[in-house]
Every structure is written in structure tokens, then in C-alpha cells.
Amino acid sequence: MLKRFAARVLARRARPSAKSGLVQSALAGHSALGLALGALIYIVCLSGAVAVFADDLGRWEWAATPESASVAPEAVDKAMAAGLVRAAEMAGGVEKVSVLYTLLPRPDWPHLAVRAYTLGGGEVTWQADADGVLADAPSDKWTDVIGDVHLGLTLPGLWGGLVVGTVGIALMSLLFSGILAHPRIFRDAFALRLTGGRRLGLADLHNRLSVWGLPFHLALSVTGTLFALASLMVVAIAQVGYHGNLARASAPLRGPMVAVDAAAQPLPPLALLQAQVADPTPGAARISRFYYVERPGTRGQRVLLDMTRRDGLTQGDRFYFDGEGKLLAPAGFLDGSIGLRVYGASLALHCATFGGLAVRLAYGVLGLALAVVSATGFSIFLARRRDRGRPLPGLERAWAGVTWGVPLAMALSAACTLVPGLAREPVYIGAFWLPVAALPLLSLLVPSGEGASRLLRRLLGGALLLLAVAHLASHGLGLPGAALVVDLILAGAGAGFIASTGVIGRRAAAPAAPASVAP
Numbered sequence: 001m002l003k004r005f006a007a008r009v010l011a012r013r014a015r016p017s018a019k020s021g022l023v024q025s026a027l028a029g030h031s032a033l034g035l036a037l038g039a040l041i042y043i044v045c046l047s048g049a050v051a052v053f054a055d056d057l058g059r060w061e062w063a064a065t066p067e068s069a070s071v072a073p074e075a076v077d078k079a080m081a082a083g084l085v086r087a088a089e090m091a092g093g094v095e096k097v098s099v100l101y102t103l104l105p106r107p108d109w110p111h112l113a114v115r116a117y118t119l120g121g122g123e124v125t126w127q128a129d130a131d132g133v134l135a136d137a138p139s140d141k142w143t144d145v146i147g148d149v150h151l152g153l154t155l156p157g158l159w160g161g162l163v164v165g166t167v168g169i170a171l172m173s174l175l176f177s178g179i180l181a182h183p184r185i186f187r188d189a190f191a192l193r194l195t196g197g198r199r200l201g202l203a204d205l206h207n208r209l210s211v212w213g214l215p216f217h218l219a220l221s222v223t224g225t226l227f228a229l230a231s232l233m234v235v236a237i238a239q240v241g242y243h244g245n246l247a248r249a250s251a252p253l254r255g256p257m258v259a260v261d262a263a264a265q266p267l268p269p270l271a272l273l274q275a276q277v278a279d280p281t282p283g284a285a286r287i288s289r290f291y292y293v294e295r296p297g298t299r300g301q302r303v304l305l306d307m308t309r310r311d312g313l314t315q316g317d318r319f320y321f322d323g324e325g326k327l328l329a330p331a332g333f334l335d336g337s338i339g340l341r342v343y344g345a346s347l348a349l350h351c352a353t354f355g356g357l358a359v360r361l362a363y364g365v366l367g368l369a370l371a372v373v374s375a376t377g378f379s380i381f382l383a384r385r386r387d388r389g390r391p392l393p394g395l396e397r398a399w400a401g402v403t404w405g406v407p408l409a410m411a412l413s414a415a416c417t418l419v420p421g422l423a424r425e426p427v428y429i430g431a432f433w434l435p436v437a438a439l440p441l442l443s444l445l446v447p448s449g450e451g452a453s454r455l456l457r458r459l460l461g462g463a464l465l466l467l468a469v470a471h472l473a474s475h476g477l478g479l480p481g482a483a484l485v486v487d488l489i490l491a492g493a494g495a496g497f498i499a500s501t502g503v504i505g506r507r508a509a510a511p512a513a514p515a516s517v518a519p
Contacts, residue, residue, distance in 0.1 A: 038378040039402045047150040049367030054143040055109045060486040067110035068130040073271040078132030087116030100296040140425040161228045168225030206376040209369040216366040223350040255320045256328040261300035268325030276327045396449030398440040404456035405439030411463040454501045464494030
């Protein structure tokens with residue numbers, strides 16, 4: 001009797017029920033959401049590490065354009081006027097050109113470019129030479145697209161800031177919870193056991209990079225979250241403190257306004273603007289980074305001139321002018337209220353616009369470390385599941401597609417800069433997001449997560465090598481030094497990724513190697 005009863009109970013437990021199926025479906029959905037959130041965190045972190053070098057990569061991107069560290073103000077005026085005429089022709093009238101934006105040359109960005117934003121037509125950018133003559137065809141900057149991925153995942157309106165702000169909050173939560181969950185994390189700050197099991201090595205790498213870069217990671221996640229959610233915060237402040245008046249709530253950040261007047265008015269000369277904001281302090285010369293005109297070509301145009309002073313943790317200041325070029329007021333990032341000065345310093349702290357190349361290199365290394373931390377975190381979760389006998393092989397393969405698919409998508413998108421007809425923002429965006437979405441799905445066709453990882457690393461290494469060789473071939477050996485350095489780094493990284501697949505492949509093939517997942 002007892003034997004029959006026990007057999008009946010065991011058979012009932014072994015038989016799948018509707019409830020267990022529901023639980024399994026819920027767990028699968030929960031894991032998929034975790035994968036999606038982990039992928040977004042990884043994309044934001046990796047794109048931020050790349051965006052730090054926007055000026056350096058921009059010089060690589062525009063290597064065919066002669067470099068000039070300084071351009072006469074009259075040449076800038078000529079380029080601006082020509083850009084306004086072209087934008088008006090494309091948009092169907094000057095009144096449909098909302099903003100004219102000029103990137104001014106400086107030692108670390110020796111190029112002149114004019115960008116126009118039109119109502120309903122998006123944006124378009126033209127390069128210009130030292131005489132202010134615009135290139136015949138527009139050429140959008142690939143590095144701007146990577147910056148847009150970091151700032152708002154190229155989503156429209158407030159949605160991008162909302163999503164990235166949510167990602168920043170999740171990242172901060174993970175940083176704090178990780179510290180609390182590992183009481184020995186600081187005591188073991190230099191314990192790195194890469195020769196043990198795969199899960200142990202990933203955990204040590206994850207924890208060590210988290211500890212070594214913790215101040216940087218916290219500073220970047222806090223400031224990034226604040227900027228991403230800034231628009232929503234202003235809306236909330238307007239409702240609470242200004243009876244819903246959004247203009248009054250955002251006035252300190254928007255600067256002095258100019259009344260709308262559609263009457264024709266020439267663009268004010270750059271020399272007139274710079275003369276009014278020259279710094280009388282010896283040795284503290286300001287550098288103009290960009291020149292920004294709202295409602296250009298009208299009497300109601302408002303002009304903003306950015307002036308950077310590289311003498312500390314500052315984003316520089318921004319000076320506002322009316323349509324005739326009369327100085328209105330600075331933004332106050334240098335000498336304004338405490339709040340505005342903190343805001344300006346936070347911009348510089350997040351974007352690494354202080355300290356020159358040394359600071360950008362430090363930010364790049366620490367930013368890559370944060371991307372590795374975000375990638376290995378989910379890998380450790382998958383490894384722990386496998387070690388406990390509950391593997392998620394589908395997620396292992398998909399996560400390999402995310403980890404190596406995102407940098408591969410960046411390389412494919414960057415390759416579009418070498419084809420004149422494809423050097424446009426919509427092409428860059430499509431060439432990035434299509435592989436990011438497709439590669440995790442295609443990785444499911446590979447037998448294992450480790451196999452997907454090896455395959456994608458080989459593809460990534462080959463893509464980086466081909467990108468460097470194609471860039472050298474298209475521009476010749478007369479490249480600017482900065483562009484040549486980028487090609488050498490791309491080639492070295494590509495060779496390293498290809499070499500790593502051979503080492504890891506032999507380790508995985510060893511008889512004593514434990515089962516593992518792709519990083």
C-alpha cells in the first residue's frame with residue numbers, strides 16, 4: 001500500500017501541471033526582461049566610453065578634410081551665410097530653418113563645420129575649408145550618432161531621456177547593492193583569480209573593476225541620470241513651484257530670450273561677438289567651441305557663443321546675444337549662481353571636457369571598465385544558474401550576441417563613413433540598431449554560448465581590421481597623426497580579439513575544463 005501511494009505521489013510530481021508551466025513562462029519572461037535591461041545598461045556604458053573620444057574619432061572620420069587649428073572670423077561668417085542659404089533652399093524658406101549651428105576649429109578639433117536644423121527636415125551638416133567654402137555634399141558625423149545613442153538611445157523627444165534616466169537609476173542601484181552584497185569587496189580589492197574556474201574568474205574581474213572604478217562609476221551614473229531626467233525634472237518643478245509655467249521654471253537654463261520677429265536680419269559677425277567676451281585675464285584666453293543661432297536670418301534671432309576656459313573643472317560659459325549682436329548675458333556656468341556653476345561643472349565632469357587628452361584616456365579606460373562590469377554581471381548570473389543545474393542556454397547565446405554584437409554594430413556603422421553616399425545619420429542609426437537587434441537572435445542558431453562568443457569575437461576582430469585597412473587605403477599614408485593613431489588602435493584591437501578566440505577555444509577544448517557561459 002505504501003509503495004503504491006509513494007509511486008502515485010512521485011508520478012504526480014513528475015507530471016507537468018498548468019501551474020508549473022505558468023511559473024516557467026513567468027521565469028522566462030523575467031529573465032528576458034533582465035536581459036533587455038542588462039543590454040540597455042551595456043549599450044549606454046559602452047557608447048559613453050566611445051563618445052568620450054568624439055573629437056579624436058571625428059578627426060579620423062574627416063581625415064580627407066585638411067585640418068586647420070584656427071580660422072579667420074570672416075571665413076566662419078562666410079560658411080554660416082552659405083549654410084543658411086543651402087538650408088533655406090532645402091527647407092523651402094528661411095523661416096523653416098530653426099537653428100544654425102557651427103562647430104568652430106580649435107587645437108583638438110581642427111575642423112570647421114556648419115549644421116542646420118530645419119522644421120520637419122531634421123538636420124544636415126556640411127564641412128568647410130579654412131576659407132569658409134562648404135563641401136558640395138552634406139556629411140553627418142558618425143560620432144554624433146554614437147553620442148545620441150549614449151544620451152537617448154536615438155529615441156525621439158523626452159523618451160530617450162526617460163529610458164536612459166531609468167537605465168542610470170538601475171545602474172546606481174546595482175552599484176550600491178553590489179557593494180552591500182559583497183562585504184569583502186574592498187578587502188579583496190587586489191584578488192584576481194583568472195586561472196581558476198570561469199565563474200570565479202568572471203566574478204573576480206567584475207568585483208575588482210567595480211572597486212577600482214567605483215568613484216568614477218558613481219559620479220558618471222549620478223550626473224548622467226540627472227541630465228537624462230532633466231526635462232522631466234523641470235516639468236515637475238514647474239508644476240510644484242511655478243503653477244505649471246514651464247518657461248519660468250526653465251528660464252535659468254535657457255538664458256535670456258529674444259522676442260520673435262520674422263523681419264530679415266543678417267547674421268552678426270563672429271568678430272563682433274568675440275570682442276565683447278574677450279577675457280582680460282592674462283593667460284586665460286577663452287576658446288570658442290561652437291556658434292549657435294536660433295531663428296537665423298531674422299531680427300528675432302538669438303545667438304549663443306560658447307567660450308571654454310581650460311583652467312579647471314568647468315564646461316566653459318555660454319554668452320547670449322540679440323539679433324544685432326548685442327551682448328545680453330552669460331549663462332552663468334562660470335560666474336553665476338551656485339546651482340548654475342554646479343550644473344556647468346557636472347557637464348564637464350560627465351563629458352570629460354577638461355584636462356585634455358590625459359583625462360579623455362582615463363575616462364575611456366574607466367568607461368570600458370564599467371561596460372565590462374555591466375557585461376560580466378549578467379554572465380555571472382548565467383554561470384551561477386548553470387553551476388546549480390538550471391542552465392539557460394538560450395539566454396547564454398543571446399547574451400553573447402549582445403556582448404559582442406554591440407561593438408560589432410558600432411564597427412559596421414563606422415564603416416558607412418567611408419562611403420560618401422552612406423555618410424548620413426539615418427544610415428548610421430540603421431547600421432547600428434539592426435545588428436544590435438539581429439545578432440542576439442542569430443546567436444540562438446549557434447550550439448552554445450561559448451561558440452557564439454568565439455564566432456562574434458572573430459567577426460568583431462575581422463571588422464575592426466578591415467575598417468582600419470579600408471580607412472588607410474581610402475585616405476593614403478598622408479593621414480593626420482590623430483587619424484593614423486586611431487587606425488593603429490583599431491587594427492591592434494581587431495588582432496587581439498581574433499587571437500583571443502584561439503586561446504579561449506583551446507581552453508574550452510581541454511578535457512578538464514568546466515562547463516561555462518559566454519562573457
